[in-house]
């Protein structure tokens with residue numbers, strides 16, 4: 155039997171399409187409005203700060219800070235059950251976006267709030283998944 | 291300045307007694323059984339109902355489905371669906387609709403067979419959803435418990451809140467559950483391993499589900515349902531029951547924001563509206579019915595409702611303060627046994643109204659003597675990301 159697979163995003167979702175498209179090149183993209191400077195993340199087609207939105211894409215450095223996290227011990231999803239215990243975290247990228255991801259460590263006790271983390275990429279056919287690890 | 295009005299009252303309540311229906315009844319049948327019992331409680335009949343409130347959990351056009359099923363032709367239909375707080379929103383809207391003269395008797399119902407259907411609500415895999423946010427988040431495998439756990443972790447980090455302090459919520463709630471025969475039966479039917487009062491030590495030594503939340507800090511998944519009848523003062527005067535007035539309400543929304551603070555829930559916005567309208571202060575309340583999906587939900591909302599300052603919830607709850615037999619220390623918490631130990635079929639909001647009404651009618655199994663003021667606060671969705679808040683302030687005659 156095949157190993158259980160991570161549930162992957164679809165490229166057919168209108169708002170997040172360009173974000174996931176860019177992950178093919180291992181680029182972490184976010185939007186900012188050229189008209190009112192509002193940071194827009196998750197991606198959208200409209201600016202949430204003004205009605206004359208002029209959204210432009212920017213590439214994040216991939217560096218960020220753990221805002222909060224949990225060590226998941228129990229999940230009924232076959233893939234995540236196979237990974238447990240694993241760390242889910244809200245990560246504040248240095249450029250401002252707050253992203254949900256995993257912090258990949260051998261021991262979950264290594265993770266802490268405020269920890270500096272850096273993106274790495276899990277490769278799939280159509281896209282790459284942004285995962286994080288502590289900055290060494 | 292208070293704008294309190296007494297233009298709508300809870301006059302009928304019913305909580306479905308079984309938490310394990312063994313697939314013998316449907317959610318619609320639970321709704322109907324509860325509706326009939328709540329109407330009977332009030333001394334009203336189906337034909338008196340002219341407004342229906344439903345959380346759209348049954349079918350695509352639930353307002354139509356439920357009207358036909360009940361055999362009612364309502365003048366008002368409200369199918370606001372914002373998760374477990376939907377019933378607080380419904381109560382607020384019912385008061386508004388009755389005050390505006392659009393309805394005289396409002397019927398709120400809930401029915402669920404979440405347990406029988408073996409819904410893994412708390413630890414289920416988050417499948418890829420269809421919203422843009424889902425498409426950005428689901429790859430990370432955040433279970434519902436982990437979502438709340440992240441709020442707890444951040445609360446601990448910022449304010450020094452401890453596991454022992456969070457455990458106070460579970461201990462007080464279980465104490466109340468042990469006094470409620472329906473809650474004890476629920477725990478038996480759901481095969482709880484050790485059905486007794488718990489200690490702080492029991493809670494902090496129970497199995498970790500998603501750090502820092504442990505098993506005894508997580509709500510049960512039961513079957514169940516309930517109904518609430520809300521009526522105009524003219525109708526309420528002729529009901530069999532003592533009216534429980536809706537004297538204030540507030541509604542609010544919260545979602546993840548870049549740079550946002552997940553230790554603050556939407557209650558921070560709904561509470562001032564509700565307390566302001568009611569013209570009462572948190573320290574005047576006898577009863578706090580707060581959605582206890584998890585321990586951290588209650589701790590966060592106690593702060594956000596204004597019982598104590600942000601970040602001070604941990605020390606504030608210490609020493610058994612939330613028990614029903616400590617009225618001098620502030621409100622009694624979840625005196626029916628809560629979602630932690632009595633009833634959580636997925637959307638608990640209606641039970642908050644029901645138990646608050648019981649207290650103000652003097653009918654709780656953990657009755658606070660002379661209880662006169664209560665808050666019912668529903669949190670719908672997920673505390674650590676996107677949720678709604680519905681605050682209802684209730685008063686007896």
Ligand SMILES: [Zn+2]
Pocket residue numbers: 187188189190191192201202203204205206207208
């Ligand atoms: Zn803009």
